[in-house]
Amino acid sequence: xxxxxxxxxxxxxxxxxxxxxxxxxxxxxxxxxxxxxxxxxxxxxxxxxxxxxxxxxxxxxxxxxxxxxxxxxxxxxxxxxxxxxxxxxxxxxxxxxxxxxxxxxxxxxxxxxxxxxxxxxxxxxxxxxxxxxxxxxxxxxxxxxxxxxxxxxxxxxxxxxxxxxxxxxxxxxxxxxxxxxxxxxxxx
Amino acid sequence: xxxxxxxxxxxxxxxxxxxxxxxxxxxxxxxxxxxxxxxxxxxxxxxxxxxxxxxxxxxxxxxxxxxxxxxxxxxxxxxxxxxxxxxxxxxxxxxxxxxxxxxxxxxxxxxxxxxxxxxxxxxxxxxxxxxxxxxxxxxxxxxxxxxxxxxxxxxxxxxxxxxxxxxxxxxxxxxxxxxxxxxxxxxxxxxxxxxxxxxxxxxxxxxxxxxxxxxxxxxxxxxxxxxxxxxxxxxxxxxxxxxxxxxxxxxxxxxxxxxxxxxxxxxxxxxxxxxxxxxx
Numbered sequence: 494x495x496x497x498x499x500x501x502x503x504x505x506x507x508x509x510x511x512x513x514x515x516x517x518x519x520x521x522x523x524x525x526x527x528x529x530x531x532x533x534x535x536x537x538x539x540x541x542x543x544x545x546x547x548x549x550x551x552x553x554x555x556x557x558x559x560x561x562x563x564x565x566x567x568x569x570x571x572x573x574x575x576x577x578x579x580x581x582x583x584x585x586x587x588x589x590x591x592x593x594x595x596x597x598x599x600x601x602x603x604x605x606x607x608x609x610x611x612x613x614x615x616x617x618x619x620x621x622x623x624x625x626x627x628x629x630x631x632x633x634x635x636x637x638x639x640x641x642x643x644x645x646x647x648x649x650x651x652x653x654x655x656x657x658x659x660x661x662x663x664x665x666x667x668x669x670x671x672x673x674x675x676x677x678x679x680x681x
Numbered sequence: 682x683x684x685x686x687x688x689x690x691x692x693x694x695x696x697x698x699x700x701x702x703x704x705x706x707x708x709x710x711x712x713x714x715x716x717x718x719x720x721x722x723x724x725x726x727x728x729x730x731x732x733x734x735x736x737x738x739x740x741x742x743x744x745x746x747x748x749x750x751x752x753x754x755x756x757x758x759x760x761x762x763x764x765x766x767x768x769x770x771x772x773x774x775x776x777x778x779x780x781x782x783x784x785x786x787x788x789x790x791x792x793x794x795x796x797x798x799x800x801x802x803x804x805x806x807x808x809x810x811x812x813x814x815x816x817x818x819x820x821x822x823x824x825x826x827x828x829x830x831x832x833x834x835x836x837x838x839x840x841x842x843x844x845x846x847x848x849x850x851x852x853x854x855x856x857x858x859x860x861x862x863x864x865x866x867x868x869x870x871x872x873x874x875x876x877x878x879x880x881x882x883x884x885x886x887x888x889x890x891x892x893x894x895x896x897x898x899x900x901x902x903x904x905x906x907x908x909x910x911x912x913x914x915x916x917x918x919x920x921x922x923x924x925x926x927x928x929x930x931x932x933x934x935x936x937x938x939x940x941x942x943x944x945x946x947x948x949x950x951x952x953x954x955x956x957x958x959x960x961x
Contacts, residue, residue, distance in 0.1 A: 549766050551820055587818045589803055624785055624808030631816045666801070671768070671820055 550574035551671040558663045560656040562595050566606050570668035571651035578644035580674040581636055586652050588630040589667035592622060594659040599623060601659035607634050608651040610642075625659060739832075741850040747775065747843040751791055751835040754850040759830050765856050767824045771817040771834050774849040777810045779841045786810065786841035792819055793833040810841060 552572035560567060569588055576582075592601045600623045607614040614634070622628055632652065642648050650672055654661075739757035746752070754773055761767065769792070777786050786807045792799040799819070807813050817834075824830060834852055836845075 549820075585818055587803070589801075622806070622808075624806050626785065626787060626806030627804035629790075629803045629805050629815065629817065631818060669818075669820065 548574070548576065548674045549671060550674075551669065553666050553670070554663055554668040555665055557665055558668070559660060560603075560654050560662070561660045562598075562656055562658065564655055566604070566653035566655045568608075568651045569654045569663060570670045571608075571649055572670045572672055573647055573649045574672050574674070575647045576642065576644050576674040579641040580644065581638050581640075582642055582648070582650070582672050582674055583635045584633070584650055584670060584672040586630075586632040586634075586668070586670040588632070588652070588654075588663060588669075590628045590630055590661045590663060592625045592628060592656075592659050592661040594625045598658040601625060601661065602657045603630065603661065604655045604657070605630075605632060606653040606655075608649075608653055609634075609636070610648050613653075737854045739852045740848050741845060742847060744847050745845040745850070747836050747838050747845060749837055749839060751789075751837045753833050753835050754845050755834045755852045757832045757852050757854055759832065759854055760828065761824050761826050761830075761856065764823050764826050767821040768855045769819045769821060769832055769852055770855065771815070771819075771850070771852040773815040773817070773834070773836065773845060773851075774812060775815070775836070775843040775845050776812050777807060777838065777841050777843040779810045783840040784808065786843075787839040788813075788815065788843075789837050789839070790815065790817060791835040791837075793831075793835065794821060795831050 550572050552570060554570045558567070558569055560569075570586065572584075590603070592603075594601055600621050603620045603622075605618040605620070607616060616634070618632060620628075620630055634650065636642055650670065652668070652670060737757070737759060739755045741755050745754050747754070755771065757769075759767075773790075775788070779786060788805045788807070790803040790805075792801065801819065803815075803817055805813075805815055815836075821832070832852065832854065834850070836843075
């Protein structure tokens with residue numbers, strides 16, 4: 494802040510710069526400022542901005558779900574969330590499946606589709622098991638740093654499955670999906 | 682910071698609450714401070730990101746044999762600085778061997794949090810023996826702060842046995858870097874306060890009593906005067922928020938901040954009861 498500036502001269506264009514050191518202080522009894530820590534304006538602004546974007550959203554299936562051999566994609570689990578600001582979204586899902594081969598089938602294939610905001614993503618993981626029984630399917634999905642989703646808007650991520658070579662079943666609570674909004678790196 | 686007190690001067694009487702709003706203040710050359718504000722919780726979350734979670738990784742330090750009874754393959758002890766969700770990620774590499782006559786091995790995973798078994802039990806089935814890798818995730822909701830926690834992963838096998846070699850079972854606990862319960866709205870405003878005023882003894886010319894929203898004649902020098910005998914302050918007009926032109930005078934509406942020292946407030950007297958002004 495240049496010397497000689499008057500308070501009344503300040504406006505939004507005359508704020509301190511990102512490299513200026515600021516003190517975190519608390520006003521006590523309207524007179525004293527309690528200094529807690531010093532950081533630069535840029536550091537603080539970035540930290541607070543980032544902070545505002547961090548959150549968890551998780552959900553699981555509440556009903557038993559069956560996926561039958563050769564059927565179309567059907568939803569296994571979905572989660573809705575409303576981030577505070579534009580953000581990158583990382584998500585992971587763990588689905589516990591009980592598979593049953595159809596007769597003479599040597600394997601079962603599970604095809605996965607991610608449907609984000611009702612739009613099917615291009616990435617389609619496939620898992621093959623050559624033995625039926627109980628299996629664990631772990632999945633990860635990210636919008637990536639360059640594809641931010643809009644803040645203050647409700648979004649949804651649904652995980653669809655379909656089965657070939659057998660049927661598979663999910664009991665309530667066994668399909669879990671979690672979305673994390675992690676913000677983005679801010680420009681100073 | 683002329684009026685600030687130092688951290689070293691803090692005692693229990695100065696204890697702050699998470700909901701207290703604090704200001705990020707920058708002294709201004711012209712006097713006063715340029716301020717941003719946030720709650721202590723928000724700021725604490727920012728500065729303590731690395732302290733939210735301690736002891737975040739666990740690895741088996743010895744070889745573990747797994748059979749048809751639960752065997753703990755990894756344990757992580759941790760604590761968090763406030764109640765927060767924790768994700769537990771495990772990767773377990775296990776070398777399995779069929780039991781005689783068996784054609785499949787079924788692995789049952791059990792989690793225990795502070796000794797309490799979780800209801801979620803992932804089960805994996807293998808039709809071949811040999812090395813297998815289990816990738817597992819568990820979301821632990823609202824882990825209590827300020828107490829020690831223990832997260833353990835157990836495994837048992839049906840249809841075969843297994844060996845988890847040293848350093849082959851890992852669990853990593855992660856949290857989001859912050860834990861503020863209230864969302865920051867993303868805006869950072871600023872406000873300007875005059876933290877102190879100089880006092881001087883002058884003999885002002887009283888031109889009348891004024892309320893806070895006052896009309897001031899143009900072209901005169903004014904003093905804000907406390908309604909306390911022998912206590913006169915002389916501060917500049919901090920901000921003119923409205924200016925109205927009239928035929929003979931210019932009327933200003935003032936927005937001012939008056940700080941006169943703790944004695945002033947201790948007496949419980951409203952200082953802004955009159956304004957005096959004088960010529961120059």
